[in-house]
Amino acid sequence: MSDYKGYKLGMSIQEIDRLMAFRKENRYVNSAEEFQQITKISDSLLNVISPLFKFPEWASNKKRVVENKRDFNKSEKYGNSTFVKKVKSAVMDLNLATQEDLIKIYGVGDALSLRILKQKEILGGFVSMEQLKEVWGLSPEVINELNVHFKIFEIPKLKKIAINKVSLKELSQFPYFKFALAKQVITYRSMHGDFKNIEDLAKINGFPVEKAKIISLYLEF
Numbered sequence: 001m002s003d004y005k006g007y008k009l010g011m012s013i014q015e016i017d018r019l020m021a022f023r024k025e026n027r028y029v030n031s032a033e034e035f036q037q038i039t040k041i042s043d044s045l046l047n048v049i050s051p052l053f054k055f056p057e058w059a060s061n062k063k064r065v066v067e068n069k070r071d072f073n074k075s076e077k078y079g080n081s082t083f084v085k086k087v088k089s090a091v092m093d094l095n096l097a098t099q100e101d102l103i104k105i106y107g108v109g110d111a112l113s114l115r116i117l118k119q120k121e122i123l124g125g126f127v128s129m130e131q132l133k134e135v136w137g138l139s140p141e142v143i144n145e146l147n148v149h150f151k152i153f154e155i156p157k158l159k160k161i162a163i164n165k166v167s168l169k170e171l172s173q174f175p176y177f178k179f180a181l182a183k184q185v186i187t188y189r190s191m192h193g194d195f196k197n198i199e200d201l202a203k204i205n206g207f208p209v210e211k212a213k214i215i216s217l218y219l220e221f
Contacts, residue, residue: 003130003213010045013213015041018038095152102116106145123218124218127155129146160219161219168182185204194221198212
């Protein structure tokens, strides 16, 4: 579940944050009940969205998991070559990756690695792996590979934009606010006063609501 999907389903930013924090620990939700315990969503919202949940087959069939584990242990003991031990590769923080680190990933060459680093520089740092979708030329397959080897372990120290003081020129230079949208933001602010939160910004026509959670991390209200 992405930030945007949670937002569209009616989850609050706090509830989404709890889920993302849980997943950052490389842990997985295996039931609707566990989802509620982690996010602390209400019973009424859980009843509405839980029919949309889909969990891995093994999550609802513990017996099969136990049997598979037993078979695996047995095969190790007797040297069955059908089962091969997988060595976990170290996962790195995307914000700490160098060009050399990036080009090790299948499908990422000199040009794409430089685009990723350039995007990080423009933003001041990545706050979500979802932002890789905004790098021109990265295919879904390559993004999947990057997600295997990199994560965002810690939100970098960002130079935040003071949304209630920023000028039109400065705001339009930020990737998520093209000139037309930046102009609407400044106009709305002059007519209605200061923005109190990201929800106020989302009222503006053309604002990318699906990226609201990400954008909010770059702003200061």
